[in-house]
Amino acid sequence: MCIAVFLWKAHPLYPFLILLNRDEYHNRPTKSLAWWEGGEILGGRDEQAGGTWLASTRDGRLAFLTNVRQLKSIPKAKSRGDLPVRFLKSKKSPMEFAEEIIIEADQYNGFNLIIADLCSMTMVYITNKIKDDTNFVTDVSPGIHVLSNASLDSPWPKATRLKDSFEDLLNKYGEGEAPIKEMTGELMRNMIKDEESMLPAIYPPEWEYHLSSIFVEAETPLGRYGTRSTSALSMKANGEVCFYETHLENESWEEQTVTYQIAIAE
Template sequence: MKANIAYQLSIRFCKIDMCIAVFAWQAHPLYPFLLLLNRDEYHHRPTKAVGWWEGGEILGGRDEVAGGTWLACTRGGRVSFLTNVLELHTLPEAKSRGDLPLRFLESNKSPEEFAKELVKEVHEYNGFNLITIDLSSNTMFYISNRPKGEPPTIQQVQPGIHVLSNAKLNSPWPKAQRLKFNFKKLLSTYNEDEDIPIKDMIDKLMRDTMKANKSQLPNICSVDWEHNLSSIFVDVGTPLGRYGTRSMIGVSIKDTEEASFHETYIERETWWEKTVNYYITPKN
């Protein structure tokens, strides 16, 4: 009984809207940018699947509770995505982190300019990791406001394969290391001039339910709860409802400026698929 109460409390007080992403940045001769991302959230949280937003400039999913997004792109070649930092205590009055990708996409600032502006107010948000990309200038920046008590992190992301979960960029959490290794391995099976089937990559990599050894967990929340979150694909029943991976996304952008956004998502406990293809049209 006590163990069950402790488990419920760990769920209630340990912020759990999670994601994991792996991406290749300027590391493939045909694809300047390749991204796979799983969004973990309660199944009952109202969400819109990928689509063009009002105005037709922004493409992404939408959280219908707070109005923000975890990943979105623009026709002009800007991309931004977000993961939350796993932490035990959060600020209930904090600003919504889902607004951060939108603020970048709607601005005319470079990733570096946006990061330097955002750093002045990062204390108003719970823990986050934010990636901002401008393909017209081939620049990507990473911004994080954690760990607490340390200065915010602002760094330009170098070409290569990177993974982002719920700690710092490229932190060696078991599922992050596993996803990065498998992504590299799968990517190497395609010829350099071969089209990469992004949907197949999602199916092969993002449905992985293997959990980490409990001795490898970060021990931020309860061990049992962290163990449930330690797989790439998460699916767990909680006292607050079904929780887990409810969206698997692949974004590919070719050097020909062809972009593809594929989402496999759950709605009313049924899995659906949607792909949006478009050409990047950089603004002058």
């Protein structure tokens, strides 16, 4: 489970800004933020399946992913974390890639995938789990969006809390520079839970309660589960990309920031 809030083509300084929590079992092998694939892809990496939940490239490509809750899973499904990597390695436009992926979408368990070309400022949303389990592809409209474990902008209480708080902070800083690291800590560490969960009741009530907060912490029979890392990626109008991550390493929170430049189309 993950949750992300992002700003797209609706701010004079930040054409794109995302904050994202990755929730996973603490014992699942994971690599923290780093350049990989010959120094072309930047992001964290799931060492068990080899994929990622949020990553970008030097030539302006970006992808992020969340799982979609579902009652029944495909036993031998393809790894969803491989989808962002496939896009980042490809040369296709976001819509061309989406049209390719949607043909094979039923081979994956439920996913939300957002892919973008930040140089041309094009972004596409792909999912294989909306009503009636049909596939869906659309351009992402300008504005503030939240992606959790249902369709894009589904009004779950935790998603609404995050969107409202994000919008309030953006309004506070106006059109100027925002303290992204501080925003990340304030918004993505929120542990408010819903006593009466509005989540889809796929899991037992106690588990739904734990998952109803933006920042998740829970003990389970399979081990500790919760928010393993928090990421913030911003792109300024001049093409400067800043990728910040704080992640759990041996029960201690570590952080790092990588900055690079991309070319923006005129």
